[in-house]
Amino acid sequence: MKVITNMKNRFLTLALLAAVAGGAVPRCLAAEDGHFVVDGVANDVRIVGKQWTADNGALVCAGEGTFLYAAKQLGPGDFTVEASLSVEQLAKSAASLVFNDSHLGFEGSGGTMFTEGNLLGNHNLGQPVVEEDKPFDLVATRRGDVFSIAIDGRPVVTTKVASSESVTVGLRPWRSTMRVSRFTATGNLVDPPQPLPHTDIFVSGEGDYHTYRIPAIVVTKRGTLLAFCEGRKTGRGDAGNIDMLVSRSTDLGKTWSKPLIIWDDGDSTCGNPAPVVDQETGVVWLPMTWNLGSDHEGDIMAGRSQQPRHAYITHSDDDGLSWAEPKKISDAVRLPHWRWYATGPGNAIQLTRGEHQGRLLIPANHSDHSDPETHPYRSHVFWSDDHGQTWQLGGIHEDRVNESAVVELTDGSILQAMRSYHGQNKRAMSVSHDGGKTWGPLYLDDTLETPVCQANILRYSWPEDADRGSKSRILFSSPRGSSRSKMTVWLSYDEGKTWPVSKLIYPGGSAYSNLVALPDGRIGVLYEKDGYRTISLATFDLEWLEGE
Numbered sequence: 001m002k003v004i005t006n007m008k009n010r011f012l013t014l015a016l017l018a019a020v021a022g023g024a025v026p027r028c029l030a031a032e033d034g035h036f037v038v039d040g041v042a043n044d045v046r047i048v049g050k051q052w053t054a055d056n057g058a059l060v061c062a063g064e065g066t067f068l069y070a071a072k073q074l075g076p077g078d079f080t081v082e083a084s085l086s087v088e089q090l091a092k093s094a095a096s097l098v099f100n101d102s103h104l105g106f107e108g109s110g111g112t113m114f115t116e117g118n119l120l121g122n123h124n125l126g127q128p129v130v131e132e133d134k135p136f137d138l139v140a141t142r143r144g145d146v147f148s149i150a151i152d153g154r155p156v157v158t159t160k161v162a163s164s165e166s167v168t169v170g171l172r173p174w175r176s177t178m179r180v181s182r183f184t185a186t187g188n189l190v191d192p193p194q195p196l197p198h199t200d201i202f203v204s205g206e207g208d209y210h211t212y213r214i215p216a217i218v219v220t221k222r223g224t225l226l227a228f229c230e231g232r233k234t235g236r237g238d239a240g241n242i243d244m245l246v247s248r249s250t251d252l253g254k255t256w257s258k259p260l261i262i263w264d265d266g267d268s269t270c271g272n273p274a275p276v277v278d279q280e281t282g283v284v285w286l287p288m289t290w291n292l293g294s295d296h297e298g299d300i301m302a303g304r305s306q307q308p309r310h311a312y313i314t315h316s317d318d319d320g321l322s323w324a325e326p327k328k329i330s331d332a333v334r335l336p337h338w339r340w341y342a343t344g345p346g347n348a349i350q351l352t353r354g355e356h357q358g359r360l361l362i363p364a365n366h367s368d369h370s371d372p373e374t375h376p377y378r379s380h381v382f383w384s385d386d387h388g389q390t391w392q393l394g395g396i397h398e399d400r401v402n403e404s405a406v407v408e409l410t411d412g413s414i415l416q417a418m419r420s421y422h423g424q425n426k427r428a429m430s431v432s433h434d435g436g437k438t439w440g441p442l443y444l445d446d447t448l449e450t451p452v453c454q455a456n457i458l459r460y461s462w463p464e465d466a467d468r469g470s471k472s473r474i475l476f477s478s479p480r481g482s483s484r485s486k487m488t489v490w491l492s493y494d495e496g497k498t499w500p501v502s503k504l505i506y507p508g509g510s511a512y513s514n515l516v517a518l519p520d521g522r523i524g525v526l527y528e529k530d531g532y533r534t535i536s537l538a539t540f541d542l543e544w545l546e547g548e
Contacts, residue, residue, distance in 0.1 A: 097140070
């Protein structure tokens with residue numbers, strides 16, 4: 001059982017204090033110990049996100065999605081981690097000490113210290129002991145299966161961490177400026193697993209755009225990879241001058257073209273790609289949304305905008321080199337009292353079996369303001385049964401869900417996985433047995449622990465796919481836990497009922513994602529990385545995913 005020790009408790013004994021602090025803190029380390037940062041000089045670290053700079057005896061960095069990791073993992077057995085640091089702009093910053101997927105936050109949005117993640121659990125620790133811009137010493141130890149953290153000799157956390165578990169340790173500024181003068185460890189230091197190969201396709205600040213967001217990816221009939229995103233001209237926000245872009249790869253993701261502009265409507269917002277390839281005609285269909293760039297989501301939701309959000313469609317019949325003029329389809333797929341509207345984002349699908357075989361099925365969502373007693377966000381689908389010539393609205397879900405993805409099951413039914421506002425950091429799921437016309441009740445998947453964020457689901461193989469092992473496999477990608485980090489892929493062999501396999505793709509900042517099955521059998525995850533600094537493609541093979 002995990003025990004979190006509140007700093008206000010007065011009954012802690014001196015013996016516990018000595019155990020947590022590990023007695024006197026040694027100033028000299030043995031040669032085999034980890035000297036990650038000493039006197040502000042980095043010796044053996046791994047940087048995620050922005051680079052850290054040396055300044056007056058400290059390594060300094062600021063912002064979100066940035067981490068300073070020890071280059072070695074803490075392997076099985078006892079260990080001690082020590083850090084001397086300070087935090088500027090501390091208030092509600094969520095700056096933290098990182099252990100695997102968990103955080104000890106020095107001050108969170110509630111103005112208190114906190115823990116979150118699988119290893120430390122989610123707990124409010126009360127008022128911070130860390131002071132703004134004042135140096136403090138941190139000591140974390142594992143003795144047997146007992147894991148403890150103290151700040152300036154005051155115990156803040158005691159919990160259980162199996163002595164057999166390897167631990168990655170790091171520091172993150174997260175909306176603050178962090179100064180690290182010392183960061184060391186003693187124990188069984190081992191090399192961490194090698195990171196997966198990554199290719200940065202869209203890099204914020206490069207080209208004509210401040211930020212690139214909202215990735216989607218498909219493989220055409222000719223084997224070309226098309227990676228879509230929004231190019232945000234002047235800032236990171238969801239409104240303003242935003243263009244729809246695509247980059248092409250004809251060598252299975254090794255190299256990529258410069259972004260092509262699919263839709264630039266001046267200062268308006270053109271976004272939310274949800275592409276699907278018609279396997280019968282080879283045409284790539286791209287549902288999107290549009291709104292005036294001056295209309296923010298809050299204004300649209302409140303009915304103060306000049307227009308609601310509208311749905312559009314375009315297509316390419318030359319492998320993504322050129323695109324038809326976008327066509328408005330709101331009258332067919334949007335109800336008059338809906339205000340917000342979004343397609344996907346992420347790939348749509350074409351059904352392959354049953355009476356609806358060939359249907360182009362698009363996941364989407366909207367805000368329904370007809371009932372003030374319910375949460376406005378709802379997911380829905382729309383489809384085309386005539387190869388994109390006409391479109392019609394499908395089934396609508398219960399409230400408190402929006403951004404979603406769909407996957408076809410072996411019996412021809414459809415599973416829809418949705419971003420949830422139920423307050424439990426779990427994915428909302430529902431099944432349709434009639435091609436998306438109606439949907440069963442929502443349920444929360446206990447295994448898919450995800451933040452309030454877009455995620456993706458994809459069919460990798462069918463039971464009849466002899467070249468892929470004659471086994472049903474469905475993949476799911478999302479950040480893991482309660483924050484937008486730790487991009488993870490889950491694997492199900494039983495049509496999404498259970499998810500016995502999961503692998504970490506990237507431990508740092510990560511958000512929206514889209515899976516793709518490559519023609520050579522590899523799997524790709526196109527995702528927002530390092531606090532939206534890049535949209536990158538990570539690739540791996542099935543052996544890595546299913547291996548020990």
